[in-house]
Amino acid sequence: MIVEHEAVMRAATAAGLDKAVKAFPQDLIAAAAAAKAFRDGLGGPPAPSDEPWPPMRVAAVS
Amino acid sequence: MTDLAFRSAVDIAAGYRNGGPSPIDVIYDLSSRIRQHDPDLHAMIAFEPEAVAAEARLRARELAAGTDRGPLHGIPVAIKDIVDIAGTPTGCASAATDGHVAKADAAVIERLRAAGAIIVGKTNTHEFACGGPSFDLPLPPARNPWNLDHHPGGSSSGSGAGVAAGFFPLAIGTDTGGSVRHPASACGLVGLKPTYGLVSRRGVFPLAQSLDCVGGLSRTVVDAGLLLNALVGVDPGDPSSTAAPWTDCLSDTGKDLSGIRIGYVRHFHEEDLHADPQMAKALDRAADLLREAGGTVVDIRLPPLEAFFSVNRVLLSSEGFAIHAAMLREKPEAYGALARRALLAGAFLSSDDYIRAQKLRTQLIHAVETCFSEVDILLSASSMEPPSRLDDPIETRRTYTRQARTPFSVTGNPALTIMSGLSASGLPLSVQLAARNFAEPLLLKVAAAYEALRGPLPHPPRYA
Secondary structure, eight states: OOOOHHHHHHHHHHTTOHHHHHHOHHHHHHHHHHHHHHHHHTOSOOOTTOOOSSOOOOOOOO | OOOOTTOOHHHHHHHHHTTSOOHHHHHHHHHHHHHHHHHHHOOEEEOOHHHHHHHHHHHHHHHHTTOOOOTTTTOEEEEETTBOOTTSBOOTTOGGGTTOBOSSOOHHHHHHHHTTOEEEEEEOOSGGGOSOOOSSSSSOOOOBTTBTTBOOOSSSHHHHHHHHTTSOSEEEEEESSSTTHHHHHHHTOEEEEOOTTSSOOTTBOOSOTTTOEEEEEESSHHHHHHHHHHHOOOOTTSTTOOOOSOSOTTSOOOSOOTTOEEEEOTHIIIIISOOOHHHHHHHHHHHHHHHHTTOEEEEOOOSOHHHHHHHHHHHHHHHHHHHHHHHHHHOGGGSOHHHHHHHHGGGGOOHHHHHHHHHHHHHHHHHHHHHHHHOSEEEEOSBSSSOOBTTOHHHHHHHTTSBSOHHHHHHOOOEEEEEEEEOTTSOEEEEEEEESTTOHHHHHHHHHHHHHHHOOOOOOTTTO
């Protein structure tokens, strides 16, 4: 899985992971590649009307 | 030292009540085994023989005084080291926890103590129940009792290794993507992930709350049921806690499966992935045995494994990162490389990815519910091959994607893995059964029938 090094480091910095960028760049590359594989496995976008799970439920008021 | 190592919880409990070895004898015997063998096996993270012996004396005194707390009274149970035991560290096998000592017992510990169980100690785990077997943590990874060069599965690795080596008959694990069922498959045990919400997770360090379940590892199906009976209960301290519609999951363990419909999910191991031929043969044999017991076995299709796996991993990574984000920003060096990589994946997933995964999860749940309108039980693979070598991280990593456990983590259905035999190289083979939500009594009935027809299997030769 190929991920672009600079883009990964920018995303990690934006996520506040500066220390990991300095000390563990290879772990960030591996993590970004894994995330891409997981995302790709989800397939295409779902219908906009599909409700996420678990659905929101309001509590009863007694 | 007597030979109590491989007695089931049921047999040990019967002995307590008819003049057999007392809790003190049992703990003495098992403690000796742990001291002798754990230096090589690394199943335990914390084991204090004196404290355990004191607990055994207390349980023995209670029994002698006529206070019988039930089937788990005096039964040794080990606890995965992400579960809080008051006054002891919950290390999660990580340097990042910095010696955190639990202030209170987790809900499952409260329930085990109320049932009279003897808490044996803390078992080894993958760091924070994720990643994989690591050699850069405070302690080395657990090993497989069937062959110390091999992986015992994870993340509840020490729980699996310890039960298989005869250290204790029961152990607590947790299952977010298969972490009870994987070590059960790798170590030749019964591993039961209950219905999501059936067992409280209060006091358990979370990995991904919309997936996390507390489950048990044992050597027999009935022992799995005894443990679950003790753990089940509504707990306001766990927002996902749900009441069971039954009081005894072992209410029917008759071996006649007449009228029970079993869906055989072949495509998991024949099309979506290609299992080791020995594992495939074990699954066909299991289908034959379930037919022999009177069940009706039909082929059935679920969505492809990749869909379940991707949903599981997006949810696990996203929720796991949310839990660990502050620590990963502050002290990433405190984590081992495997857990760090696994948790950091969540930093590269978006809210869109997370919501897409939850939406796809809804569709997968509906698909499985539809199948359960046609059949009562699902039979499928758990692992696709026998456990990998610990010194082969690439192969070990590959096996984490070659399994069929994530479907029931995603849907929340109860699922159980059970040993089906041994490979040519002497490593365990396994099958998986799953049921409708809250149908643990039926799941255990079918598993018990399979276990009876399968017949007894050997214990790991090094420890037998």
